[in-house]
Amino acid sequence: MTCSEFLALLDDLIDDSVNTETRTELERHLHGCEHCEVTFNTTRKTIEIYRSHEIYELPTSLRERLHAAIMARCKKGC
Amino acid sequence: METIQPIAGENEQHPDVALVARVRDGDVSAYDTLVRKYERQIFRIAQHITQNREDAEDVMQDAFLKAYEKLDQFQGNSKFYTWLVRIAVNESLMRLRKRRTGKMVSIDEDVETEEGSVPRDLADWAPDPEQNYTQSELAEILRKTIQGLPQGFRIVFVLRDVEGLSTEETADTLGLSIPAVKSRLLRARLQLRERLSRYFRRKKGGEK
Numbered sequence: 001m002t003c004s005e006f007l008a009l010l011d012d013l014i015d016d017s018v019n020t021e022t023r024t025e026l027e028r029h030l031h032g033c034e035h036c037e038v039t040f041n042t043t044r045k046t047i048e049i050y051r052s053h054e055i056y057e058l059p060t061s062l063r064e065r066l067h068a069a070i071m072a073r074c075k076k077g078c
Numbered sequence: 079m080e081t082i083q084p085i086a087g088e089n090e091q092h093p094d095v096a097l098v099a100r101v102r103d104g105d106v107s108a109y110d111t112l113v114r115k116y117e118r119q120i121f122r123i124a125q126h127i128t129q130n131r132e133d134a135e136d137v138m139q140d141a142f143l144k145a146y147e148k149l150d151q152f153q154g155n156s157k158f159y160t161w162l163v164r165i166a167v168n169e170s171l172m173r174l175r176k177r178r179t180g181k182m183v184s185i186d187e188d189v190e191t192e193e194g195s196v197p198r199d200l201a202d203w204a205p206d207p208e209q210n211y212t213q214s215e216l217a218e219i220l221r222k223t224i225q226g227l228p229q230g231f232r233i234v235f236v237l238r239d240v241e242g243l244s245t246e247e248t249a250d251t252l253g254l255s256i257p258a259v260k261s262r263l264l265r266a267r268l269q270l271r272e273r274l275s276r277y278f279r280r281k282k283g284g285e286k
Binding site: 007010011014034035038039041042043045046047049050051053054055056058062063066067069070071073074075 | 106109110113114117118121122125126134135138139142143146196197200201202203207208216217220221224235239240260263264267268270271274275278
């Protein structure tokens, strides 16, 4: 397997949507290719970081104000 | 090598069907529950697309009001949440169009770039690289980095990877084909990885 072939299947590997046979091939390539291993690990980490950190917080006071405004208008029939 | 764990999975089924039915029967308190459940996500998506706090506030209100008005049109063959997200995405894009009068705004904007399609920065990252920054520094880095992505990549990444929609739901929400979602997702992930490398790469001995 070449690095381009590995890259084409990178997302499927990250999302765990490859069959056992392809997974074995991808893992074999990873063991022998430092560049692809770094790309794989750091891409996975990228997603994890964005998932686990709230970058646009909705402060409670604002949340309550917006919530109240939405519900007040819904009760009036919008 | 450690065992590879999947990090993106399908959403579990949400028990919103009963709540939606109660709202249709005139029970506004059931809608209150639905708004509480999803207001944070809708605000976040709106903020990611509009990149403007006031616009995100307006979009959040308008999306929930529109969903309430149009609830009779909700077919129930998609999840309530993905239907709501579709409304919020459309409201956000409309808001952007208003702000940039005369300029086309679409999710197809700028996706022709080749940037990031091949990994160039191949330096490994420090273990737990986020530990080298305070929470607010890290949030700033993550904001700045994702804001630099082309709109059409950013929306796909946010819906698919941050908000956890499936590839099919993301395609359906944005009116894109599944191959288009997959190709944008890969490019978005690789571009973000490349840009974050600047901050997270393993430093040589002696440096922080």
